[in-house]
Structure formats: structure tokens, C-alpha cells
């Protein structure tokens with residue numbers, strides 16, 4: 001049983017979103033599930049062109065990394081939970097995350113293949129109130145449209161998921177409240193995934 005963390009930042013190891021997602025995945029692993037990080041930046045693909053080819057089969061007409069590498073990776077039956085993580089860009093998800101979410105439409109069109117997965121979301125903004133919750137809603141809408149069950153960060157923080165602030169004067173590592181929401185999110189996704197699929 002695996003929980004897949006999906007990072008929508010264009011940055012590599014220095015990504016603050018990756019930092020938050022790693023906290024969430026570590027907390028999930030501590031509950032007793034396997035975890036895997038998927039960094040969208042490691043794959044070359046663009047958005048969906050609505051050609052309709054995926055209505056017929058779980059296949060995409062665009063010949064790129066999404067078709068060749070991500071379709072098989074995301075089809076892994078061992079994935080029972082997913083955590084979507086994005087930086088806040090103009091109050092919403094990054095272009096990379098949006099392209100990723102749109103390209104996942106073949107999974108919906110071929111029998112709602114994500115439907116039984118448990119999901120949660122995490123966002124990072126440079127401003128304390130820069131649109132983290134709005135960005136979370138972009139990610140939550142995606143999960144709901146796939147039919148997934150979305151869970152919040154676990155009590156006592158329990159709101160919309162992991163919400164972090166990269167503008168902390170001493171760095172995101174000092175955003176203790178934000179890190180707490182990330183860890184509580186990972187815990188909750190793992191706990192519910194185990195309850196449903198364990």
C-alpha cells in the first residue's frame with residue numbers, strides 16, 4: 001500500500017513545496033505506509049489538447065513523458081493514497097500542476113480509476129495569506145472530480161490540508177504551524193488509507 005506525493009513546483013531540491021510534502025510523507029510513513037515522491041518537474045509534457053482519444057482507452061495521443069512514464073506510474077494498483085502539493089502562483093496552482101491534473105483525465109474517462117484513492121492537498125505561498133486556501137481548493141476540486149475521498153489535516157489543526165509559509169524571515173523550516181499542518185495531513189491520509197484499504 002503506497003501513498004504518492006505529487007510535487008507541482010518547477011524547482012528541484014530547494015523547493016519549499018517539496019520540503020512541506022516531504023514532512024507530510026514522513027508523517028505518513030510513520031503511520032505504517034510506503035510513500036513515493038513524484039516531482040512533476042522531472043517529466044516533460046504540456047497540457048491536455050482535448051483530442052478525445054482517451055475516451056476509447058487508457059491512452060494519451062500525445063507522445064511525451066506523461067504518456068510514456070506517468071500513465072504507467074499512476075496506474076500502479078499499489079497506490080491507495082495521493083497527496084497533491086503546489087506552490088501558490090497568483091492565488092492558484094502552478095502551470096505545471098494544472099497541466100498534470102488535466103493530463104490525468106484518461107483515468108476518469110476509463111472507469112474513474114482514482115476513485116477509491118484517499119487524497120489530501122498541501123500548498124505553499126511566500127505571503128502568509130497569499131492564497132494558500134484558494135490553491136488548496138484548485139487541488140481539492142481536482143480530487144473530487146476524480147471521485148476521490150479528500151481528507152483534511154488531522155486534528156487539532158484540521159482545516160484544508162497542509163498550508164505553509166515560505167516567507168518566514170528565518171526560512172520555511174521555522175514555519176512550525178505550517179509544518180504541523182503538513183505532518184497532520186500526512187498522518188490523516190495514511191490513517192484513512194489504512195482504514196479503507198488495510
Ligand SMILES: Cc1cc2nc3c(=O)[nH]c(=O)nc-3n(C[C@H](O)[C@H](O)[C@H](O)COP(=O)(O)O)c2cc1C
Nearest residue numbers: 009015016017087088089090091125126127130166
Ligand atoms: C509567478 C509566481 C506567482 C506567485 N504568486 C504568489 C501568490 O499569489 N501568493 C503567494 O503567497 N506567493 C506567490 N508566489 C511565491 C511562491 O508561492 C513561493 O515562493 C513558494 O514558496 C514557491 O514554492 P517552491 O519553492 O516549492 O517553488 C508566486 C511565485 C511566482 C514565481
